[in-house]
Amino acid sequence: xxxxxxxxxxxxxxxxxxxxxxxxxxxxxxxxxxxxxxxxxxxxxxxxxxxxxxxxxxxxxxxxxxxxxxxxxxxxxxxxxxxxxxxxxxxxxxxxxxxxxxxxxxx
Amino acid sequence: xxxxxxxxxxxxxxxxxxxxxxxxxxxxxxxxxxxxxxxxxxxxxxxxxxxxxxxxxxxxxxxxxxxxxxxxxxxxxxxxxxxxxxxxxxxxxxxxxxxxxxxxxxxxxxxxxxxxxxxxxxxxxxxxxxxxxxxxxxxxxxxxxxxxxxxxxxxxxxxxxx
Numbered sequence: 001x002x003x004x005x006x007x008x009x010x011x012x013x014x015x016x017x018x019x020x021x022x023x024x025x026x027x028x029x030x031x032x033x034x035x036x037x038x039x040x041x042x043x044x045x046x047x048x049x050x051x052x053x054x055x056x057x058x059x060x061x062x063x064x065x066x067x068x069x070x071x072x073x074x075x076x077x078x079x080x081x082x083x084x085x086x087x088x089x090x091x092x093x094x095x096x097x098x099x100x101x102x103x104x105x106x107x
Numbered sequence: 108x109x110x111x112x113x114x115x116x117x118x119x120x121x122x123x124x125x126x127x128x129x130x131x132x133x134x135x136x137x138x139x140x141x142x143x144x145x146x147x148x149x150x151x152x153x154x155x156x157x158x159x160x161x162x163x164x165x166x167x168x169x170x171x172x173x174x175x176x177x178x179x180x181x182x183x184x185x186x187x188x189x190x191x192x193x194x195x196x197x198x199x200x201x202x203x204x205x206x207x208x209x210x211x212x213x214x215x216x217x218x219x220x221x222x223x224x225x226x227x228x229x230x231x232x233x234x235x236x237x238x239x240x241x242x243x244x245x246x247x248x249x250x251x252x253x254x255x256x257x258x259x260x261x262x263x264x265x266x267x268x269x
Contacts (some may be wrong), residue, residue: 071205075239
């Protein structure tokens with residue numbers, strides 16, 4: 001195996017490790033967040049239904065709250081996407097650092 | 108000679124990798140303290156105006172129009188950067204019919220007063236909408252530890268305060 005092959009393999013192994021860890025962390029957090037969001041949404045809908053039944057809010061107001069919950073789901077998805085984008089950027093930085101440091105060892 | 112060729116090969120591969128990484132990932136823009144402060148301020152102004160929505164709309168029409176114009180400016184500013192798509196879309200949601208924009212329209216169009224319970228629920232909901240937007244700003248690279256946000260995904264389910 002040539003030095004170039006060694007270099008290539010070292011970087012690939014490092015990328016795999018860095019990518020796996022970041023992906024694992026992200027997936028774990030995403031699962032926790034979606035469960036949390038679902039619990040919050042269910043509690044909200046249950047409360048609004050009771051408030052509608054009690055006459056504290058009318059039909060239009062109930063509908064507005066439900067539509068607002070859908071907007072909230074969109075915003076939650078955007079936040080997750082934004083954090084994922086940031087994680088991807090951090091991952092790219094890790095790959096660049098790894099490739100440069102490995103290159104200096106092999107030259 | 109062989110060593111030079113290998114070194115050249117390494118750098119060609121490295122440069123290729125960096126270019127591919129750059130193409131594959133549109134990195135989010137760096138943290139913008141002005142946008143962050145603006146979002147926090149607009150959340151504060153929005154909630155303050157919702158607190159007045161038990162009054163007649165006409166008495167606060169000017170304040171609502173000024174606030175909606177501030178939303179437009181913030182959305183326009185966010186939309187100028189291609190990699191800032193998530194923030195621009197969050198502004199679209201907040202300005203839209205299912206968030207703050209829709210609330211102020213409902214206030215304007217309603218024949219009767221909005222109920223106190225609805226105002227309280229909607230205030231809490233729109234506050235969360237802004238919290239998502241502010242957390243998007245904080246998620247950008249370079250945010251300082253002093254910049255914080257109340258991530259609604261981390262909060263326990265609780266009814267709004269009256």
